Amino acid sequence: KLGRFDQFVPIGEQIDMPPSLLSRFDLIFVMTDQPEAQRDGAIAQHIIKTHAVGELIKQHEFSPLPGVDDAYIERALAPVTPDIDPTLLRKYIAYAKRNCFPILSDGAKEALIAYYMRLRNLAGGNKPVPVTARQLEALVRLAEASARMRLSSTVDTEDTDRILTIVDACLRQVAYDAETGSFDIDKLVTGVTKSQRDIIRSVKEAIRNVSGDSGGQARVDEVIVILLQQGFARDKIEHTIEQLKRGGEVLEPRHGLVKLIG
Template sequence: MIRKATEVRPRITKAAFECLRCGHITFVDQNSFKFEEPFAGCEDENCGKKGPFKVRIEDSTFIDAQKLQIQESPENLKGGSQPQSLEVDSEDDLTGNVTPGDRVIINGILKSRQRTLKDGKSTFYDLVLEANSIEHLDKDYDELEITAEDEEEILELSHDPEIYNKIISSVAPSIYGYEDIKEALALQLFSGVVKNLPDGSRIRGDIHIMLVGDPGIAKSQLLRYVVKLSPRGVFTSGRSASASGLTAAAVKDDLNDGRWTIEGGALVMADMGIAAVDEMDKMKTEDKSALHEAMEQQTISIAKAGIIATLKSRCALLGAANPKYGRFDRYESLAEQISMPPALLSRFDLIFVLLDTPDHNMDTKIANHILQSHYAGELFEQRERLPGSHIKEDFVEAEMEVIEPVIQPELMRKYVAYARKNVFPVMEEDAKAYLISFYTDLRKTGESKNTPVPVTARQLEALVRLSEASARVRLSNTVTLEDAKRTIRIEMNCLKNVGVDPETGALMQIYLHLEQA
């Protein structure tokens, strides 16, 4: 993984020295890291003096050079060991291709260089890799290669009437149920359309989702699966994520001349992907405030250590939080239970509340699914690791079917990439009217002075984004009434638990009125 990358600078490889006495030009190759002058003196036979010389920039040869610092991928580490890092020198056309956070394979020649101290040379040597080639591992949606066969398969899938169910069952198949949440997560992958307006403003297309719920109901597992599906997915956890870790930090640059530089955090590294933040309730209050700008404007502005900069963080945020008292209380407001400011909560397009309520039928199904998953895993591990195992491969595959995604992750990624690249849906009139009537009816409940307003204009924008994502799922360039209805069904699933007073059920009446309409 690329940890740091300096800016691309010109490095001199052949210096042209002009003799100030006779004007003759002497060329000296610069192979080492120390700048070498013509020790033998002027090469002109009649002159031969040892100086003075002046470097002629226009006659010298330069090459682009960049220093990188790479670090072991966290997945390959053994427990307790820190990731090792290595310095890389890249030159010419290899420069400027990578940014911090990229996962790469670098081929090169490993060389050792002696350290220099203030009072001479050190006995220690540093390892440096001279890069010959750099290959990207995880590509953005825009960079995924989609062959003609892939495109054919994608288009065939999009015409399948069961496409929504297939995509929902391909998101975290090892977790039972939660169809509405999986549907929302699938829409988050596809995302709405980014609009760049003529006046220079930008409306985000990324969908932010928050999962709040009782412990032990697979929130983190859902987060990890979505990060795995997204090309630039970053996973962080609450207590270990600080404001500068999420946004950006000012650090002294060891690779260059010790100047202050900006190092991007998790939200910057997840640009054009998904950033998952688990245990959001455990974050410090001042760290949560760093998310405001990143979520709505999708930029991160910095004024630290004499550097004033704006970084891009065009990522969708997927958060998970546990309620304060361990279990969710339907009679208390959401903001109080997860100690998050309402201004931040309003920036989430969808907030799901997951309740762990005992239900004999459901519990039996979940228990069967969990045990089936474990059984399939046991069979697979025994077949792989035990030399004398009698378990046949087709038997393992048959048992694995329950937790096997309908659409394989690789194809799913390509399908999402194709949709995001080629599909830009436009909303039909009846879908517009349906969303407006839903929004205005919802706002009506806040007309009386003593009730809080349940929704803001942000929710209407969220409905538009979700409808666009729903059209993208079937690779359609029009948002139909069906998409609007699907979106409102998902929104109502959220509001049922978040915005409904359990005694009066105010929102439920609106929902019924809309269904009749």
């Protein structure tokens, strides 16, 4: 939204797309432009070579250059030519989609179920739900895509090993809640983690309790004191109150006073 990615802000708040739509993607990866000397040098070399060979070809077409022939141009193009021709790659993908319909092998089924159950078992007590059945469906689709890439009629364990590694990396980027130290799929699906829901609920309860005998209004400093006693950090409390005010769930009739709406 603001042109720069902030690694400390949830991804849902930085993409101009509702979380309900964002959650439809099987895989989401954050690609940031981080300075790295070796990679940056390789990119710079590739760009310069591409422009140089392009100008060489144009100049040779306009006015033949001495010592430049088809073999010379082919050698100059070699460093910037993809290993797989883009047209051939598109045809390969189209062929695989039309003609390959892989079936899950017993080993693949067991691997997918085991991974799903392992993540589900991370939940319990006051911990968030790491994944839902929708993510299991995504695992199946990705495993089938891996098999299609090999033009295989079956989804084998090598496919599940590949996609489980990819999915695990994806979840660590977009669904890991550092506060709870666990995966929380709600961070991606709703844009709100379980820990955020907990403090929102606690703030509302504190406002409701404090405002019981004062016409529905509560002093912000009293609300903060109550929540501090419950173990919440002051900055989290103040940030949550501001969020509720911006969302129209809390009204500030006067400075230092808040009131629940509805």
